[in-house]
Amino acid sequence: MTLTADICKKMYLDMWRIRLFEEEAERQASLGTVLGSLHMYCGEEAVAVGICAHLRDDDYVAGTHRSHGHCLAKGTPMDRMMAELFGKATGSCAGKGGSMHVADFSINLLGANGIVGGGIGPATGTALASKIRGTDQVSVCFFGDGAVARGTFHEAITMGSLWKLPVVYMCENNQYQQWVPRKNVAVVDSVADMAASYAIPGVSIDGQDIVEVYEASSEAIERARSGGGPTLIEARTYRFDGHSKGDREEYRTREEVEEWRANRDPIKLLRAHMAERQWLGDTDDEAVQEQAKAEVAAAVRFADESPFPAPDAALTDVLESTEGDRS
Amino acid sequence: MRTISYRDGLSEALHEEMARDDSVFVIGEDVIAHGGYYKVTQGIEERFPGRIFETPIAEAGIVGVSVGAAMAGMRPVVELMYLDFVTCAMDEVVNQAAKMRYMTGGQAQVPIVIRLPCGHGRNQAAQHSQTLESWFMHVPGLQVVVPSTPRDAKGLMKTAVRSPDPVLFFEYNRLYTTEGEVPEEEYTIPIGKADIKRDGEDVTVIAVGTMVAKALDAGVRLEDDGYDIEVVDPRTLSPLDVETICESVTRTGRAVVCEEDTTFAGGGAEIAAMIGEKCFPSLKAPVTRVGAPHVPMPFSAELVNHVIPDVPQIVAAVRHVMA
Numbered sequence: 001m002t003l004t005a006d007i008c009k010k011m012y013l014d015m016w017r018i019r020l021f022e023e024e025a026e027r028q029a030s031l032g033t034v035l036g037s038l039h040m041y042c043g044e045e046a047v048a049v050g051i052c053a054h055l056r057d058d059d060y061v062a063g064t065h066r067s068h069g070h071c072l073a074k075g076t077p078m079d080r081m082m083a084e085l086f087g088k089a090t091g092s093c094a095g096k097g098g099s100m101h102v103a104d105f106s107i108n109l110l111g112a113n114g115i116v117g118g119g120i121g122p123a124t125g126t127a128l129a130s131k132i133r134g135t136d137q138v139s140v141c142f143f144g145d146g147a148v149a150r151g152t153f154h155e156a157i158t159m160g161s162l163w164k165l166p167v168v169y170m171c172e173n174n175q176y177q178q179w180v181p182r183k184n185v186a187v188v189d190s191v192a193d194m195a196a197s198y199a200i201p202g203v204s205i206d207g208q209d210i211v212e213v214y215e216a217s218s219e220a221i222e223r224a225r226s227g228g229g230p231t232l233i234e235a236r237t238y239r240f241d242g243h244s245k246g247d248r249e250e251y252r253t254r255e256e257v258e259e260w261r262a263n264r265d266p267i268k269l270l271r272a273h274m275a276e277r278q279w280l281g282d283t284d285d286e287a288v289q290e291q292a293k294a295e296v297a298a299a300v301r302f303a304d305e306s307p308f309p310a311p312d313a314a315l316t317d318v319l320e321s322t323e324g325d326r327s
Numbered sequence: 328m329r330t331i332s333y334r335d336g337l338s339e340a341l342h343e344e345m346a347r348d349d350s351v352f353v354i355g356e357d358v359i360a361h362g363g364y365y366k367v368t369q370g371i372e373e374r375f376p377g378r379i380f381e382t383p384i385a386e387a388g389i390v391g392v393s394v395g396a397a398m399a400g401m402r403p404v405v406e407l408m409y410l411d412f413v414t415c416a417m418d419e420v421v422n423q424a425a426k427m428r429y430m431t432g433g434q435a436q437v438p439i440v441i442r443l444p445c446g447h448g449r450n451q452a453a454q455h456s457q458t459l460e461s462w463f464m465h466v467p468g469l470q471v472v473v474p475s476t477p478r479d480a481k482g483l484m485k486t487a488v489r490s491p492d493p494v495l496f497f498e499y500n501r502l503y504t505t506e507g508e509v510p511e512e513e514y515t516i517p518i519g520k521a522d523i524k525r526d527g528e529d530v531t532v533i534a535v536g537t538m539v540a541k542a543l544d545a546g547v548r549l550e551d552d553g554y555d556i557e558v559v560d561p562r563t564l565s566p567l568d569v570e571t572i573c574e575s576v577t578r579t580g581r582a583v584v585c586e587e588d589t590t591f592a593g594g595g596a597e598i599a600a601m602i603g604e605k606c607f608p609s610l611k612a613p614v615t616r617v618g619a620p621h622v623p624m625p626f627s628a629e630l631v632n633h634v635i636p637d638v639p640q641i642v643a644a645v646r647h648v649m650a
Contacts (some may be wrong), residue, residue, distance in 0.1 A: 096429055097431060122392070126395045127395075128401075319566070320428070
């Protein structure tokens with residue numbers, strides 16, 4: 001698919017929506033309205049937005065513990081997601097999942113997953129379902145560089161390749177697995193090189209450059225949709241924030257973070273790309289940011305005004321067959 | 328009524344459910360080449376091509392992929408060659424399959440059946456002989472099914488395949504060749520419903536899996552003592568048919584709980600505790616358990632026979648609660 005001005009504008013807006021949602025969620029966490037872990041996606045927006053731009057509602061997406069960006073890029077409503085973070089009854093998962101389990105099955109978003117590497121098998125399984133049913137749905141599986149060490153990565157990709165399943169394995173290599181630099185614990189520099197072991201195409205791209213993400217994703221999704229099997233994409237990216245709330249970030253320098261924020265911010269890079277082509281004037285830029293801000297503000301209002309779940313809702317959604325019978 | 332084996336009961340159930348519902352498929356190691364390690368999946372490749380997947384040796388992958396397929400609306404029937412190998416897929420069972428419905432506020436449905444051949448029947452020592460029902464009873468969101476007869480195996484498998492929630496289906500490997508009456512016509516057996524395998528008045532013997540036949544055998548021997556035991560087979564350990572068990576114990580006033588698993592923190596411990604809580608006023612003797620000691624399964628037949636609970640132990644336990 002050719003990258004047009006309209007597609008760029010949509011992606012630019014989506015990146016701002018994610019960025020501002022994240023910043024607001026972090027603020028709400030500091031106020032105590034959002035409890036639990038908060039794994040920020042800021043800095044990695046181009047990856048989720050660049051690949052999800054190619055997806056239909058009926059395509060599948062499986063995420064990670066750091067999945068706010070994946071969920072918004074797939075198209076889940078922001079207000080229900082914010083309400084989920086608030087633990088409200090109107091949340092995406094009725095307050096039973098929180099940040100690490102946001103999901104929206106109305107758009108085949110399997111959602112976040114609290115176990116590193118936990119989504120790779122299930123994402124591959126949705127692709128197996130598509131293959132058995134003979135549909136042209138595609139599954140996109142996000143995971144971080146830390147997940148590459150898990151056996152689930154090896155086992156699931158082996159099956160994805162063996163059965164030529166319509167799945168794109170999108171590794172977000174943000175260079176840190178929690179507090180440890182990848183280089184301290186990895187034996188292969190580029191995750192994309194591992195694709196050869198599974199006899200599938202592997203490509204390493206600049207995950208800050210949404211144009212590159214968009215193009216590599218286009219090829220991988222087309223391959224999957226047309227029966228050509230999986231692709232492993234390594235998007236080299238960066239986590240602007242710490243691993244999660246309260247991370248003191250003693251494992252990296254302030255200068256390193258500032259350098260990425262100043263010069264490698266995916267939003268700024270797309271803005272420059274569009275400005276160069278006269279696709280985004282100053283007024284457009286302001287309008288986009290205002291639109292995203294307004295949506296975030298409305299989401300907070302919705303979350304704030306929503307009721308908490310009734311306490312006995314804790315006893316439902318365990319098994320459909322014995323609903324209402326949990327003593 | 329015709330008589331068929333436990334294995335053929337399971338095989339028939341899979342064939343019938345696959346013919347009935349296109350979303351059912353089979354996945355596991357050796358399921359085509361060998362018709363499954365126990366030949367339960369024999370004939371499926373020929374009759375339902377494209378709906379049986381022979382996998383690499385990758386239990387986490389097998390279960391993980393199946394969980395995803397189930398969330399996408401399919402009904403995978405997974406064969407793990409030995410129950411013991413489910414330890415390689417515990418995240419997929421416990422964190423993924425069991426919790427998806429709950430974590431997503433009821434959006435996700437994981438209709439997966441995980442078949443778990445289990446027990447000490449093949450003299451393969453500690454890593455190929457376990458019975459770990461209690462692990463999975465402990466996890467909300469899972470159903471634990473343990474059929475003891477060909478009729479129950481077929482009827483429960485059909486229900487398991489149709490269930491909207493995950494089922495851990497325990498198949499004691501020594502039962503595969505046992506035979507029993509199985510109706511030719513269509514039938515299913517509900518999950519969560521116990522079966523009284525023998526009516527009696529003096530003692531309720533709650534027996535699971537291979538212990539059911541042993542309890543029935545004990546029942547015959549105890550007739551010489553003048554004791555009339557009732558044998559209750561829970562058939563599913565989670566959800567547990569508390570009503571049937573309590574009704575029986577309230578009537579007899581005595582309970583012996585039998586399992587092949589270790590008694591310490593085994594499934595029978597939950598049943599015994601539940602009886603203690605709900606039936607205390609009716610009890611004429613302490614609830615007694617029969618099971619294995621808290622040791623791994625040994626190899627030598629002499630040692631295995633020492634560990635596995637047998638008919639004389641059930642007889643002794645009944646005499647004890649009657650004394």
